[in-house]
Amino acid sequence: xxxxxxxxxxxxxxxxxxxxxxxxxxxxxxxxxxxxxxxxxxxxxxxxxxxxxxxxxxxxxxxxxxxxxxxxxxxxxxxxxxxxxxxxxxxxxxxxxxxxxxxxxxxxxxxxxxxxxxxxxxxxxxxxxxxxxxxxxxxxxxxxxxxxxxxxxxxxxxxxxxxxxxxxxxxxxxxxxxxxxxxxxxxxxxxxxxxxxxxxxxxxxxxxxxxxxxxxxxxxxxxxxxxxxxxxxxxxxxxxxxxxxxxxxxxxxxxxxxxxxxxxxxxxxxxxxxxxxxxxxxxxxxxxxxxxxxxxxxxxx
Ligand code: EPU
Numbered sequence: 191x192x193x194x195x196x197x198x199x200x201x202x203x204x205x206x207x208x209x210x211x212x213x214x215x216x217x218x219x220x221x222x223x224x225x226x227x228x229x230x231x232x233x234x235x236x237x238x239x240x241x242x243x244x245x246x247x248x249x250x251x252x253x254x255x256x257x258x259x260x261x262x263x264x265x266x267x268x269x270x271x272x273x274x275x276x277x278x279x280x281x282x283x284x285x286x287x288x289x290x291x292x293x294x295x296x297x298x299x300x301x302x303x304x305x306x307x308x309x310x311x312x313x314x315x316x317x318x319x320x321x322x323x324x325x326x327x328x329x330x331x332x333x334x335x336x337x338x339x340x341x342x343x344x345x346x347x348x349x350x351x352x353x354x355x356x357x358x359x360x361x362x363x364x365x366x367x368x369x370x371x372x373x374x375x376x377x378x379x380x381x382x383x384x385x386x387x388x389x390x391x392x393x394x395x396x397x398x399x400x401x402x403x404x405x406x407x408x409x410x411x412x413x414x415x416x417x418x419x420x421x422x423x424x425x426x427x428x429x430x431x432x433x434x435x436x437x438x439x440x441x442x443x444x445x446x447x448x449x450x451x452x453x454x455x456x457x458x459x460x461x462x463x464x465x466x467x468x469x470x471x472x473x474x475x476x477x478x479x480x481x482x483x484x485x486x487x488x489x490x491x
Pocket of ligand 1: 326327328329396399407408412413419420421424441443
């Protein structure tokens, strides 16, 4: 039995054919072949090891907020770090586990007078997910605050990396090839009331410009250098385009919204349609920002 690859103490917590759709902000996607919710570093290490033994790919689930999971689900091991969410502020630094909610972190930093991460206010997801894709917005990205990260690297080794040793790019980082366990972020001393106000202001801007309360995976496409994908999609007349239950938001062109019954295949088809129209109008091929599980080829096949 394949479950034997997991140590006995973990085995009873492994869920087979676990539905994933409700764990994503798009509310789309089939089941995970195996699903594990880690509550300790040991759980993470054992799950990584088990996936290796089984010869199955490992997928790390954060807040599910930038994710499009195939209707067929995910053949592999899905690891959630929701049970690991401790946040410890000390001075102008904060030690945070990967499963912590990013907005909870921002709020804690504000309350404790740690300035910096407020620029990330309103970005959904977990700290691990934010680090794996270098989440950010107009005011900054998480890489700006990283001092060091402890992760399990692609070779399966536990490793501590300083900021200078980690490659971060625009909505991408090498950390997505491993499993982030925890990080130390650094900011500056700040004044509590000001920081709370600053975070609230950034959140209000997002609420005004984005379909925040609807089911979506945030921005669907990356911004081409010096351009706004949302504006390009808008100018190409794509707002309101629909495939099945998936619609291009009227509020922000770069958001695809699940109006209730959308399937991953609807979203993919709509993404294809938008990409083609934008290319016809602007001569630029948009690149997806949402992560596709189990991968674009497999989904499109
Ligand atoms: N615009 C339009 N029509 C639209 C959408 C936008 O004309 O339908 C215009 C806006 O008026 C603005 C410009 O395009 O002048 C840029 O739009 P916005 O300020 O909304 O920012 P964005 O570049 O579309 C980026 C991030 C968002 C982040 C916001 C705010 C990317 C791909 N997107 O959006 O991130 O929330 O800045 O900081 O980098 C995400 O990553 O999921 C995400 C939502």
